[in-house]
Amino acid sequence: MTVYKSKISTNSETYQKNYAEMTALVEKLRELNARAPARSAARKERFEARGQLLPRERLARLLDPGMPWFEIGNIAGYLLDTEQEEKSIPGSTIMSGIGFINGARCAIVNDDSGIKAGAMTTAGGYRLKRAQEIALAQRMPFVHLVESAGGDLMNYTVEGFLQGGGLFANLARLSKAGLPVISVLHGSSTAGGAYMPGLSDYVIAVKGRGKAFLAGPPLLKAATGEIATEEELGGAEMHASISGLAEYLADDDGEAIRIAREVVARLQWNRRCPVMPQKSFREPVYNPDEILGLAPTDYRKPYDVREVVARIVDASDFSDFKPRYGVSTVCLQAEVYGMPCGLIGNNGPIDPDGATKAAQFMQLCDQADIPLVFLQNTTGYLVGKEYEQGGMIKHGSKMIQAVTNVSVPRITFMIGASYGAGNYGMCGRGYDPDFCVTWPNASMGVMGGAQAAQVMTIIAEAAAEKAGTDVNRDQLAMQEKMLTHMFDRQSSAFYTSGHCLDDGMIDPRDTRQTLGFLLSTVWEAKHRDVKSNSFGIARM
Secondary structure, eight states: OOBOOOOOOTTSHHHHHHHHHHHHHHHHHHHHHHHHHHHHHTTHHHHHHTTOOOHHHHHHHHSOTTOOOEESOTTTTTTTSOSOGGGOOTTTTEEEEEEEETTEEEEEEEEOTTSGGGOBOHHHHHHHHHHHHHHHHTTOOEEEEEEEOOBOGGGOOHHHHHHHHHHHHHHHHHHHTTOOEEEEEEEEEEGGGGHHHHTOSEEEEETTTOEEESSOHHHHHHHHOOOOOHHHHHBHHHIIIIIOOOSEEESSHHHHHHHHHHHHHHHTGGGGSOOOOOOOOOOOSSOGGGHHHHSOSSTTSOOOHHHHHTTTSGGGBOEEESTTSSTTEEEEEEEETTEEEEEEEESSOBOHHHHHHHHHHHHHHHHTTOOEEEEEEEOOBOOSHHHHHTTHHHHHHHHHHHHHHOOSOEEEEEEEEEETHHHHHTTOGGGOOSEEEEOTTOEEESSOHHHHHHHHHHHHHHHHHHHTOOOOHHHHHHHHHHHHHHHHHHHBHHHHHHTTOSSOBOOGGGHHHHHHHHHHHHHHHHHOOOOOOSSOOOOO
């Protein structure tokens, strides 16, 4: 057993500065997370007048009390549909995540009809699609609490319409893969949205409130001249007794949730997955709260990733792989809640030795069937004559080959800088990690704003010299200012998370719990036996 000896002084000026700045970012995260619940709850009287539960009340009744909940895309939509920060609602009109229903781990989507009547937005579409993808990859039932006004026509794009068809295709893929799709029809599901229950394996509809039709009364009258009521076209009772779309009819939201929990219970989902062997473990020696003082909010200031790991892994105990070779790339083996994992982190840019070391380490973890965890904090691969001649391209490429082709689960945490090809080699979003989670201090891009601005200035100066003309210094200064602002604004963790480039943002102190939950999720997926079929379940 090798317990790491921390070198951090919590009384130092640097630590205290880091702690204060990170705490401010965490407070911003909390404020943003609170916006959607507050906006939705403001319509409580209207829901009660209709005899309905608020969307978050439905979700709370669906989930097993006291069990963990991993939210997918909690910041999605922030500064995406509007540039007005104070009006931006992170999370948009959908809640999604992984939780437990009668002991079964499920992917869950909950329409928030308290915001824009649950109309589908760009961010909401991302949260729905990502939950479907996770359900398919991690072999989980998919449960959708439906009440939506359909597409957000005020922000309509033909691209969004075409991509929306993929949401329905994903339901068919889930059913074909042997992963049950369950919809609870709490309210309207109209037009294309009607295919959400239509492509579900089980549908529970709430009497008097649940509705599903391809064309509502106004559209029907405009298109054909026919006059019909909503209940005749797509009411819950009609679908339960005439069309056969609904398997179960509930008197209200509460009963519908009870039936949904019963449907999941009847699946006995866990009988086709062995129980994970329980291994005793000890909590980290060091307080996870200290993580706030370890990581600076300025990505240009380095810190030792081992200090973070010591506050995440069991007993602060890990094995350091090749610590004297490629020293800025850190490869560690440890356990989290008794589950083994290989962790790759950065103490600076990646050099040729670090790239070869990481590539070898990934292959060894793949050989031993050990999940990989990437802790991204790098400004990229090193450049310059020495490194180019040392094979930076070929060695960096081998690292990218390894991270792309290993067969074990990969979980990425953005805990600092993520620039250039370093993002790629460290399993950035483009490499489809099983999960990608962000800290609020993370910074991401092809390069830093000041660097990008300087590059363009050097190019402009060289072009002017070649043409024999003078350089307009005022114009270059304006260009540098514009480029720096543009690059730095887009590199912010709140911007990238808001633009759906991760699976969510967390308080850094929750990293151990989050990692433990995700490791158990990928373990279940790997060991679960599912019974696929040819086309998915179809109603007859």
